[in-house]
Amino acid sequence: MLRPSMLLRAARPVTRLASVRNYSSQAPALAGVDPSKMIIQRTQTPKELMKEEDLVFGRTFTDHMLSIEWVAGKGWSEPRITPYQNLSLDPATCVFHYGFSCFEGMKAYRTESGELRLFRPRKNMDRLSLSSARIALPSFDPDAMVECISKYVALEEKFVPKKRGYSLYLRPTMIGTQRTLGVGPPGSALFFVIASPVGPYYPSGFKAxxxxxxxxxxxxxxxxxxxxxxxxxxxxxxxxxxxxxxxxxxxxxxxxxxxxxxxxxxxxxxxxxxxxxxxxxxxxxxxxxxxxxxxxxxxxxxxxxxxxxxxxxxxxxxxxxxxxxxxxxxxxxxxxxxxxxxxxxxxxxxxxxxxxxxxxxxxxxxxxxxxxxxxxxxxxxxxxxxxxxxxxxxxxxxxxxxxxx
Missing domain, CATH: 3.20.10.10 (D-amino Acid Aminotransferase, subunit A, domain 2)
Incomplete structure (x- = not known):
């Protein structure tokens, strides 16, 4: 388990994805979310896939997670895809005491031709950015975050079910991570995404x-x-x-x-x-x-x-x-x-x-x-x-x- 301020930074080996696009929507002095700086550490213990018919909503998770740290006065750090693991948070972390937490629910689908698709991800990231800002957490460039999530889904490709009606459920989340019992805007935050392969809501047809x-x-x-x-x-x-x-x-x-x-x-x-x-x-x-x-x-x-x-x-x-x-x-x-x-x-x-x-x-x-x-x-x-x-x-x-x- 790693502290948010060091979250997954020590992981090796890593792959850095190069690009020249700048997605920052923050003030010039602050760093925005930049997918081109993404660092990837692949798991050394990949999970075996469950039978699709045995999937239970929100019980099975993929090999990796996406995370991006934010610090007031600095902005966003580089995005990281790392093995799925626990977070280590101080008992005084503000998310526990004052509810600095928001999230989204979205899905990735596999088409008949095998392609992977997200359904209206920009709408989800627009909404998450607004939810985050409402509770004094950082906002972000929705398009940049969609690109980060897309790279994450691509890495987890094997977990996107092949059977019609099944999908990969994605849970983007933002939490305040500052260690303080004072009530005020958090000075640090963590955005992360975990994923869970899921079956159809009505496996045997609609149930009113x-x-x-x-x-x-x-x-x-x-x-x-x-x-x-x-x-x-x-x-x-x-x-x-x-x-x-x-x-x-x-x-x-x-x-x-x-x-x-x-x-x-x-x-x-x-x-x-x-x-x-x-x-x-x-x-x-x-x-x-x-x-x-x-x-x-x-x-x-x-x-x-x-x-x-x-x-x-x-x-x-x-x-x-x-x-x-x-x-x-x-x-x-x-x-x-x-x-x-x-x-x-x-x-x-x-x-x-x-x-x-x-x-x-x-x-x-x-x-x-x-x-x-x-x-x-x-x-x-x-x-x-x-x-x-x-x-x-x-x-x-x-x-x-x-x-x-």
Missing amino acids: VSLEATSKFVRAWPGGTGDKKLGGNYAPCILPQQEAAKRGFHQNLWLFGEEGYVTEVGTMNLFTCWVNKEGVKEMVTAPLDGTILEGVTRDSILALAKEHLGKEGWKITERKYTIKEVADAADEGRLLEAFGAGTAAVVSPVRRIAWDGGANGVQRDINVPLPEGKEAGPIAERVWKWMEGIQYGDIKSDWSYPVKA
Whole structure:
């Protein structure tokens, strides 16, 4: 185990990648993230690959990790790819005490021809840079970080599964590493990426979920940090999820305010499809008002829905809407389907929402229609196919970022 200030610096042998590109977006006196200075140390004890059907999400990790240190007044050090190993942090490190931590979730895919691709990695790095800046950690050039991650994925090529539906899950993370109990902006930080080969979220096909919509807990609020992917946003959600699970529900549907505005479902964005009161088919999702995460999958679905469903007369809307609107649509036979959207599952169909009725309401169930004998509605299935086609290279798209060997 090595200290962050010495993280992996003593590793040998190394390979330095030469280039003349300068990616620094910092002030001239500070060093930016520079992929051309990357140093690689390969593991001397490579792991054997697991059978793809035995993979469990987040349990198996690759041979290497990517790391880049940052120090105030100096900027970013050279990127390093080294054998996967523990970090050594002082008990007074600020990440432990004040939550200086943010992260991303993204995937690398293998196409039918064997090429490796990342799905919209620039969006993930844009978001991570904003999350980092929100908690007084360093920002960075997203394009430079994407190039570093691409080099890392290329080195871990053998861990990207070959079977359709499988992928390499990537976890870029930023933490404050200064040793201090004082509350203030950290003077040092560490960016690192680890990777885990994963199977399909639904190995035997879609499984629609049941949700508990409660007014007891609040995930995020205007002016808060619910729109950033911070570590501190997730731990408080576990207890409500456990309580919902005891009552037979898969996830929480997070509501906000006395109006019961729909925000997120679990750790995903929510899409609701209905025939609105004007008689028009509409796909609606909550707006980016600071209370929901700006999901990469969310943004992708909105763009694809406008492209495909818009031609069929659908209205694609980002606006505030309430759980009562969903209940009314169900009662009036206008509700068509609902699904969560996120990196892990892409889409997660919903079959039932148990609503506590709000502050003065009556508890009731909202049943979401599903085709007979199926676990997903037609829109969720179409969205999943559109996304999968781009991720696995069937559909040519600028969203698919090629990883160079």
